[in-house]
Every structure is written in C-alpha cells, then in structure tokens.
Amino acid sequence: MKLHDTLSNLEQKVDVSKKVKIYLCGVTVYDESHIGHARTIIVFDVLRKYLESKDIEIEFVQNFTDVDDKIINRAKVENTSAENISVKYIDNYFKDFDGLNVKRATNYPKATEHIEDIIKFIEELIKKESAYTSKNGVYFSVSRFLEYGKLSKKKIDELQSGSRIEIDEEKKDPLDFAVWKFSDTEPTWNSPWGKGRPGWHIECSAMSIKYLGENFDIHGGGRDLIFPHHENEIAQSESCTGIQFAKIWMHVGMVTINGEKMSKSIGNVKSIKHVLENWGSNVIRLFCLSGHYSKPIDYSEELLEENLTKWRQVETCYYELIHADSENSEEIKSIIEKLSTEFNNALEDDLNTHLALSAFFQLVKETNRLAADERLGKENAHIIKIELKRMLKILGLRIPDITEDEKQKIDELIRNREQFRKEKQFEDADKIRDKLNEMNIELIDHREKTIWMRKEKIKAENQKLGHAN
Numbered sequence: 001m002k003l004h005d006t007l008s009n010l011e012q013k014v015d016v017s018k019k020v021k022i023y024l025c026g027v028t029v030y031d032e033s034h035i036g037h038a039r040t041i042i043v044f045d046v047l048r049k050y051l052e053s054k055d056i057e058i059e060f061v062q063n064f065t066d067v068d069d070k071i072i073n074r075a076k077v078e079n080t081s082a083e084n085i086s087v088k089y090i091d092n093y094f095k096d097f098d099g100l101n102v103k104r105a106t107n108y109p110k111a112t113e114h115i116e117d118i119i120k121f122i123e124e125l126i127k128k129e130s131a132y133t134s135k136n137g138v139y140f141s142v143s144r145f146l147e148y149g150k151l152s153k154k155k156i157d158e159l160q161s162g163s164r165i166e167i168d169e170e171k172k173d174p175l176d177f178a179v180w181k182f183s184d185t186e187p188t189w190n191s192p193w194g195k196g197r198p199g200w201h202i203e204c205s206a207m208s209i210k211y212l213g214e215n216f217d218i219h220g221g222g223r224d225l226i227f228p229h230h231e232n233e234i235a236q237s238e239s240c241t242g243i244q245f246a247k248i249w250m251h252v253g254m255v256t257i258n259g260e261k262m263s264k265s266i267g268n269v270k271s272i273k274h275v276l277e278n279w280g281s282n283v284i285r286l287f288c289l290s291g292h293y294s295k296p297i298d299y300s301e302e303l304l305e306e307n308l309t310k311w312r313q314v315e316t317c318y319y320e321l322i323h324a325d326s327e328n329s330e331e332i333k334s335i336i337e338k339l340s341t342e343f344n345n346a347l348e349d350d351l352n353t354h355l356a357l358s359a360f361f362q363l364v365k366e367t368n369r370l371a372a373d374e375r376l377g378k379e380n381a382h383i384i385k386i387e388l389k390r391m392l393k394i395l396g397l398r399i400p401d402i403t404e405d406e407k408q409k410i411d412e413l414i415r416n417r418e419q420f421r422k423e424k425q426f427e428d429a430d431k432i433r434d435k436l437n438e439m440n441i442e443l444i445d446h447r448e449k450t451i452w453m454r455k456e457k458i459k460a461e462n463q464k465l466g467h468a469n
Helices: 035-053 069-077 082-099 115-127 156-161 200-212 223-241 272-288 301-323 333-348 353-372 378-395 404-422 426-438 459-468
Strands: 002-005 010-013 020-024 058-062 131-133 137-140 177-182 196-198 216-222 246-252 255-257 297-299 441-445 450-454
Touching (some): 020 035, 020 200, 035 058, 035 082, 035 216, 035 246, 035 272, 069 082, 115 131, 115 137, 115 177, 115 200, 115 223, 137 223, 177 223, 196 200, 200 216, 200 223, 223 246, 272 297, 272 301, 272 459, 301 353, 301 378, 301 450, 301 459, 333 378, 353 378, 404 426, 404 441, 404 450
Parallel strands (some): 020 058, 020 216, 216 246, 255 297
Antiparallel strands (some): 002 010, 131 137, 137 177, 177 196, 441 450
16 A cells, blocks of 8 residues: 655555554644544544455554643633543544544543653653753754754745744744743643643654654644644654654645635634534545545535435445345446455555545446346345445445334335235325335335335435425
8 A cells, every 4th residue: 555655745655564553643622623623534544444454453543632722721711621621522522533433543642641751752852952941941952953844845944034933032943842831820740840731742752652653654634734743743753763753644635615714713614513413424424535635625515415415325225235135137246346446446546535436436326227227136236235335334434224123114114005006095105105204214116116225314405405395
C-alpha cells in the first residue's frame, strides 16, 4: 500500500510486514465535534479497516487535548472547571463517533494524564539546548533545529520576516514556541521550572513516542495542522531523539460549507450531532469518502441528498440478495473478481476512496440489474453477498439488523397483502402497504413474487417529503 507523504511530497510504501503504528491528532475538547473532524477520523477509520481486513495488525493512537486556553476560557464562561468541560465533550465525542460507526482507537491518551512524560521530554530538550527557560515559560528554540519548515515547505527567514506572532520579549526568536507555560490559572502542575501547564504541540510528541516509539509508521490529521502543529512536533521530537519522527505524514483536506470555511462567527459550523440526527451515519460516511481525502470537500444538502439516493440503492441490493431464492443464475464470478480487484487497487493507491466507491456502487448496480431481470439466483447471491459485506465493513457502512420476530411479522403482512390482491380486495391490500410504510418497509414487486426491504429512517428525507406534501 502506498500513501502520499506530505514531508517528501511523494508516495511512500507502508511497511505491512509488521504491526502498523498510526498516530492521529484528535480534538481539543472544549466544544462539539463537527463535520470537519468527522471527515478526518472517517478517512483514518477506512485506512485502518482496510489494513485489518488484510490481517495486518494495527496500533492506532488518537489523543485528546484536554488542557488548553480554549477549554479554560469555556470553563470560565460556564462557571465550571476545565475538567468538567473536557469530560463533557469527551463523552459527547464517543457518542458522535460510535454513532458514525468509527472503530475505537487502541488508546486515547489525554494530555492531563501524561504531565510526567511531558516534563521528562522537556527536560531532555533543555539538556540538549533545544529549549530554554524564560520569565513566561519554557520555549523551544527553532533556530537550533536546522530543518525547521521541512514539512510545511516554509523557510525560517521568510517566517521571521513575515512573523505576526505575538511579541514576547522573553523569547530569543519570534518563532520560538512554548513547551511549558507558567500560570497560576487552574489547571496547573508543578514542574522543575515553575507551576504551569504544557504547550499544545509538546503533548503529541510525548504521547506518540510513549505509545508508538521514536519512529512510527503514520502520523496524521487535518491539513490545517501541518503548520504550526505538525511542523513543531517534528522539530521538538527529532531534536529530542535525534532520529526521524514519523515515516509518513498523511493529511486530510478541509470541509467547507457552501464554498465557505466553517466558522462560528459566520454560524455555519455543522456539528456531528446535527448531521447524524438528520442524515444518519451511512450518508455522512459516503459524503466524507466521496472525494480524494487530501482535497477539500464542500458540504451541502444537495450532496447529502445525492448520497442518500445512492444509499437507497445499496439497501435495495442488500435485500435482493437476502430474498434471492431461484436457481436461475448467470456466470458472474469474473465480474465480482474484477470489481473486488478495482476496489482493493483504489485503496492501495493512496487510499483513493472515490475510486473504491465507484467499484462498490458498480457491484450494487450489477446486483440490482440481475434482480430486475429475474436472474439473481441463490448461487449468485451467495457470491455477491460475501464481497458486498467485505466492502461495507471496510467503508464502515452498515445495514440495520432486523430480528427474526420482525422478519416473520413482515412476511405475514406481505402474504396477507398478496392474498387480498388475488381476491381483488385492493383497499385492504393498500392498508397493509400503509402499515408496512409506517414500519419503514418498502415493497419491491417482481413478476412472480413481492420482496421487502427495510429503509433506514432519515429525518431530513422525511422532513422534505412532509414539506412536499
């Protein structure tokens, strides 16, 4: 598998001969997670699920930044503690991403639980003269790291001349950044240099190295983290260890809203809770995976509606496979193998989910065509179902389960409806159809039989239908 590495600007091969170690920069827990966070985390979820589908062991670490000025300011506004704020939004995070069918990370380290590790890291930087103590805190000395700017392709001279960083006379250089901030505002911790709290960048260096080692496989996050966050992580990590930090740097493009950047001041931030309630996890995941992960993607209701239409085709396909019972089959193994190979090749080539989805939807289309032509036999259905389920699992899409009792009840209603139709009691037959509609069951009439499918309830779709009526 090859992934585009931001650092080298080349595609780099992932070493899958051993456990693959991945560190993903998580969220700062002072507010609800939004659709931009969702895209990044869903992309990495698919990467992980694909590798695991090939029996490759994955160690996946994703941090929570639970000490930060934003958290402290939010706590002041709400007249509570920073800890209460972070606990609240970590709980909400798990509700959101469990709802999005994201597999939980191997570990979710929190900055506040690793203060000792962070202090030891800073001590090593000071010992190597890569960091120094000032009146306001401990700063990393950018000029001591000669490769500074190699990730973002920014030159130190240009950064210094165009620096709009808040002037701190205690800093040796405007570009130097805090690894420890002196403060009396809680939360604070004691350190060899004075009471305070860690800077933002240092936590990811300390925690990623603690859990994954000094040189691990993949470090990722949104493109907005390239500078300064990831640039600073590289500088302080490689200054501390003396070796390459991460082998591959993988960055996910931003989500815009109707062409504009998400911003609280504009009021266009779409929380995961909001989009989940209105569109469900499958539509959101299809949207987030519809373009190449490295490029920006624009959020709009129209795009979500397009993905909902595609999802309805997937549901039809799934239930056609479940109900297939005839012996009438045509040779399809070669088509399935071709689409399976296309799907794999797309993901192997820089996680091209757009092309992978093309192969997936081609499989759905082919299945629905066979069903419409009454040529989807039991043998075909068995072969297709295996591959469809594999693709669904990797993409993180899921068809809601249905119990045996529900299935029997639905089958009985359909038998009664067919009997009414034979007896030309169409009013009674229509009443049963209405009852099935209330249960979100849709009927698909074939020449010789009627099958059913359970559609996922989508609030936005029902609202639109309500307005149309």
